[in-house]
Amino acid sequence: MVVHIENVHENRKTEDIAREMIGRRTFIGWPFLQEGMVASVSDSLFKYEKMSVIPGKPAKVVSTPHSPQGLGLWRTKAEKIEAFYSKRCGVITGNVDVLVHVRPLKGILRLDTGALVKDYEDASKETELAVQLTVPEVVSEDPRYLEKDPPSLAEEFPDGSKVFFLGEHAYGIAAQVSSTTTETLSVVLAFFPSEKAENDKFKAIATSRMATRYYPSFKVADMVGLSSRALSRVTSSFMVITSDGHKQNLGLSLKFEGKGMKVIGYSRKDGRAWEFSEKAIDLITEYRMQHPEVMRCLDKGGDAMLEAADIFPGPDADNKVKEVKAWLTSKGVRDFEPVSLFCDQLKKETVKEIEALEDQITATKSAANIKKAVVKGIPRQAVLKPSHAVYRLQNQHFALGDRVTMVQDSGSVPLSVKGVVIGMNAKSMDVVWDAAFMSGTTLGDRCSPYRGATVEFTSCLNLSNPQFIASTNPKEPTQQKPSAPFKPRFGPYPAVQPPPGQQAVAGFRHTPQTQAAPVHIMTNPNRGRDSFVNGHHPPPVHPRGGPGHHPRGMSHAPPVAPRGGFIAAPRGRGGFAVHNNRGRGAPPHRGGVFRGRGSRGAHTPPAVPS
Template sequence: MPGFPSLQTLKHTAKLLQHGVNVFNSESKNETMVISIVDQFKDMKTIDIAREKVGERIFVGWPFLQEGKVQAISDEQFRYELINGQINKIPHKQEISEKWRRKADKFEQDNSKRYGTIIGKVNVFAHVLVLKGMKQEQDGALVREFFEEEQEYAIQITVDSVECEDSRYEEKPAAPLAEEFPLYTEIFYLGNNHYGCPGRVSSNTEENLAVKAIIDKNNLNEPEFGSEVAKAFAARIKYSPSFAVAKRLNISGLTLSKLTASLHVICKSNSNEQKSTDQRVNLGLNLKFEAKKQKVLGYTRKAKIKDKDGWEYSEKAIQILAEYKEKFPEFIQGLENKHDKEEIYTAEDFYPKEEAVSKINAIKDWLKTVEVRDFEKVPLEAEQLDKEAIQEIEKAADEFLKNMVIDQEEFKKLARYQLLKPSHASTLLQNQKFNLGDRVVFVKDSGNVPIASKGTIVGIEKNNIDVVFDCTFMGGSTLGDR
């Protein structure tokens, strides 16, 4: 079955051994079925491997095989590349050679101890561009697309070919226009004016196409209100590095770090019972979450500061910190005096015993007025507009919809690349780059979002975007009440 993992794609033996395989952070105490790979390249010279492999198709990641393309072959001393049709031998610098050997030894060790696979000493690496997926060229041909960054694999656990090819990754020539775009096919128009508007094919020939598209007579192009709101949002929220914030508030960096994270204080009960009912209170502002790799939208972010990752704070965050210090100076001073203490404090660390609990409760009550528990937590790499900015976008979108005048227009003599079929979205649009405030249209013919729905990007994460659509529909969300 295409893509199904199989050990049989490489020659190997298997044996029960006391091997100490470490899967869950501790070595196994019992016997493990250990696989030993038969190295088919053991007697080959590196230059011969390079002549055979560089520029060729290969399968890596055994036994979960992925297709790739060999860019180069390397050993401890040289890298072999294909230049102008010839294999060139490029010597390593000493530090590269040492790094190569460390990486090779680690690769062998990881396979042995983590995966229970003895691959033998790694003497040759294949430098591979792994298959990313398929992309459609402007002429309509479907071709393989590879990641740009090389990955290194020990040559003995690579596979030349597979018996069952995966039909999803077969390259195909362009189909004739009339076959690819029959009459009345639903499309999206990609011309200069009215870019992204939906329509249908009205005529087709061997050379070109014509479509009837649904347009807005009042606007040749999409309005820029989303980008304008995003720019205003960026200008509104300025960030300062932690050392500057600490200096401005006249507190230490460690105190700032504790105040902006979780800060637990134990209030001891005054009960006369033997068993204590101590209460644990979080008096931190919870503006940053190092372990979870999260920040609070509009208050904190992580950025490069002098070549190191450091926290930065917005003016809103600084104002809350300043108010905290002004209202509870004894508590802040207590933190300053107890830098050597562990993360959990008691109320008596800051106040006399007779008033400690009431003072801590006063801080807790103040934090409720600040509503720190309602702060919006997002991944560190995320870019998102806040609630206020999104409300501005919604108002602008409503105004835009009121002024729309829907009409139909025919566009003639169109080339293939000026149209987008919904079924081609995954092979044509996979490399798009988005910015906050961009106007977008949903072009896929499946999913919860109605096809041809327009909206504005209000959030960007690694592999996802948040969109506020112009019109409501079943299956949408409120984006965490933003």
């Protein structure tokens, strides 16, 4: 079955089509429809957009001619759309003379007034399609993406609702709605007066532990007196084989190039170069002083594993390997925390210190110390409803050591519980909370049981860095919002682009493309040097010295003839060529004595029977 599309816009001016469609929604991707907003319309010569030419006047349709390269690009897109529907879908679209540039629907956006409006993609994600393939209306709308007018305050915030205050002086404090009017509402705040000073204490702990200076690997090699190769081997895995065949790792295991991992507080990677902290430099220096035999073997070439006897000459090589292993264990090398290169975390010691401070603060709090305050006549922008957190807390920034509070009423973490950020991931963060709860974890043995949880950025409110402070004046209901998106890591595996002419580092190399095996064309085996060509043997060519000359190191015994009755001439300077008389499958050779330079007086070696 072939479907023919009737173009209802045929014989219409492109400018009229643009004036009718730009700024209005349409449905694209027929037959699997998706809503979008028409941004512009184009034909083979011009692109039509709506612009405000005169300030204060309605926008007008303005035509812009295509560039010389754009003319061919537009025609290519039009032909591609027509060919795709014709060849792949069995749909005859007809001539594609007009293209519609549409921005797909992203989702629903909640405004400060409480209204729900549709949010469309930006210009970078525009898609083009033929105007005859657009659908202006559908019978059944998707109920998930319906715009809604702002509800009344009494409907959205009934009395007794739990909210969070976003005012400047009590930011993030839990509150309860006491009453509402047509435009304002009143809330009751419950807080501890010392909470603001507590946030600074947690931030100070994380800042003091993160203040570590790192040095590039080439500078570290000069500081510890090792070559770059030796430093690379000792800071990674350095395997040694003992006499019983077991492998022992004598390296410090500070970096894992293939796995893309580092050790917190000791190593990190900046671009393509590794960097090491002062603690790592002290550890390498002490290792070199305690066991210089290991350091002397790090510059040996080859990829083969060294044996214990190669490092420690003598009968007790295995015992010395055990001594090195015991020394590494005493320095805590086996307890290092390898983490991904593209995440940021606090060390276990810092997390324990944060937990101790949380327990100390929690022990000093009691119900008698809670202060209450009533705030009246504030706009709806000054409070945050837990169900609105996913809409309003977009692009919120976090850092290690930030004090946060849970503002989302769905999930495993109880509402209004406070915690401290101890780890940053691509789309989530690790938080150690003040109180234990049933679904809490240890975050990989980094905190106490039932105290840790990994949550999304929109589920918490940052108390150390307030970013959504709202005005409490109902006549000026303004609120600050972060505009830059928060991206602690660009994608799950960031692309590390190598310099021109260099291969990508280990762990970031693209999968090799599988190609078919090369086709080998069979050639005539009789063609070539010292072979028969058209039934005739080529004349022998003797190197310097003639057939009677034996190069140094070669035996004087006559060569053994292979099956076939003739002996191939060895190649190379000073070699000789010997051909036997007639044998099985071999033509008769003319003359009994070979001639050539330096062959006077030489005799033919005795024949070898076939």
